[in-house]
Amino acid sequence: MRRNTNRFGGCVLLGLFCLTAAVAGWAGGMSPQPFAAANDSTAKKEAPIPEECIVDEVIWVVGNEPILKSDVEMMRLQGQSEGMTWNGDPDCLIPEQLAVQKLFLHQAALDSIEVSESEIAAGVEKQIDYWVQLMGSREKLEEYRNQTITEMRQSMHDEYKNTLLIQKMREKLVEDIKVTPADVRNYFRSLPEDSLPFVPTEVEVEIIERAPRIKPEEVNRVKDQLRNFTERVTNGETTFATLARLYSDDPGTARNGGELDYVGRGMLDPAFAAVAFNLTDPKKISKIVESEFGYHIIQLVDKRGDKVKVRHILIKPKVAQDEIDLSLAQLDSIADDIRSGKFSFEEGATFISDDKDTRNNHGLMSNLTEDGMTSRFQMKDLPTEVARVVDTLKVGEISAPFTLTKNNGKTSCAIIKLKSRIDGHRATITEDFQVMKNVVLRKQRQKVVHDWVTEKIKHTYVRMNERYRNCQYEYEGWVK
Incomplete structure (x- = not known):
């Protein structure tokens, strides 16, 4: 699988073609062989490549889905940045976690589970708002992550969509689990007091x-400023992007000339979306739009299906x-x-x-x-x-x-x-029954999900690098 395309000090950079061929071979049940040997039976067997020299490689295959070494490293770095600790060897636990996610996503696709763009947008915004509170301001967050708010939304979209699909799949598995008061009493009856939640x-x-109240003269000042911007762009005196960089109160887009990448209607303020999606001429600038954030003018860049790419300038009236x-x-x-x-x-x-x-x-x-x-x-x-x-x-x-x-x-x-x-x-049964019920319900749901994953593994093709075969895993059956 590890084809020598370039060598620097004994290390190997995996070529894209080689990596694709390796994935296809593994998914088809083939044993991983050096690419050169697969095409030339007379080729000499190469010496093993030091682990630290491999830039990227397929380390697991689950069904027909590969897990890359870089996927594991990315999750490890993300966990470190969020203060996460691993109860065991992360080199073993992270690939297993990624593999379990793929099982849920595969089943979600089979069961036609879907999530809406509005659900994704709401979740992404909630996460960004949480980060803003931690950092103190949107500007500090952008500086810390070296991304604009817009770039964060885009980079988080697919990951959060998968998170929602996994969440809905898990909920479907346990939707019929019920807990009675007798179940709660029986569970906690034998527990010592210091074990109670x-x-x-x-x-x-x-x-x-x-x-x-925003004073009328302040609103008029903002509108006059935006009208002046529209006139200057229309007359060819300057560009919309230049004015956005200089004057927009949206720091997440100002540095990009006010540009929002392709975005669905559900991710935008309703008043903003109503105007943005009705624009047809990239040479024209919208009327002034009031949203919950302030006042905007908008310029169309492109439309693609049910998504639109626009530039905007936001001016917030000062209180x-x-x-x-x-x-x-x-x-x-x-x-x-x-x-x-x-x-x-x-x-x-x-x-x-x-x-x-x-x-x-x-x-x-x-x-x-x-x-x-x-x-x-x-x-x-x-x-x-x-x-x-x-x-x-x-x-x-x-x-x-x-x-x-x-x-x-x-x-x-x-x-x-x-x-x-x-x-x-x-917790006491009289004052905190709901809390104690949730503990029992959560444990029963965890057992159902654990049993489902274990059974799913039995019927799923799994292949892993030799060095992962001696790991201690939460679920049985990974090693075939």
Whole structure:
């Protein structure tokens, strides 16, 4: 399999043709042979090539899918960057993990499981938002990863699509698994107290937000600036890309001349998408578009099927400090009225709050977890500014007004009420039945999935390099 195409100091660079031939041979059940020997029976057998000298090679084949040495190294580096630790030898565990993923993806294709572009886009944006919170700003994230936000979205698309397909396949396998109260009691009855699950401190938080008003003269300033940009490009004075690099408030695209690569409608703000997908002439510039991020002008680059490539310039209206102070003062007055009993916090949230996500829930914040939607948050799951204030409150207490930055980058002002706090504790059947039920349910699901993978391996062609045959694997049957 390891054809000598170039040698530098005894090391080998695998040629693409050689690698493709090797994959085809393995998938067809052929033994891996040196490429030269497969074509010339008189060729002399080459000396083994030192492992450290191989740039890339197929190390496993699962069905007709190859796993490359570079795939393993990429997962290892990604895990290191995210602080992941491996419970064993990563050179053995990572190829096995990749192989299991291929089993799920293959079954998902057989079962016609699909994911939508909107699901992919939402997941990618959630991950990027999480990274932004960790780094402190979009600019710092781009500098750390050496990628623009747009490039991150593109590079994450296929990987996240596969993640969703695997997730849906696993969910389908366990969708009929049920747990009864008797199952929960029987499971925990014999466990010592220190083996019971520990439930971290959880809180329920209600919020009232006021969005500082953007002054009309500031909106007019932004629109006049965008109209001026349109006129300069139309007159041939400059290019759209140049102005985007100089003036756009979207750092993820500004450095690329405002360009968004081919993207589906579901990945864009609805107002932005409505205009972008109606453009037909690359020489013309759109009307001014207002989105949740600010104001844009858009230029078509190309269309390909149900995707569009455009450039845009984003200008965000600036919120004046006196408007922020006014919103904070309004919230301070609202908090005083609630404390004096004029109306409840829940009534204030329903009729006064500008936050559409919590207004219809009487201000109660919602947390989407792997077990579904809940009103309970662990402190680490709250927005940073909210968590910082919650940490100072007693149950039932209303905070002083404070500012926070929304996911779209806009400034908002808020007051919060700590509705409840449950301190960290060992789970009890009376207080934490759902937590304990989830533990039992998770274990039963894990067993079903484990048994499915083990059975799937029995009926799947698997071939691996000799050095992987003595590894300790989680699943039996890899070594045929």
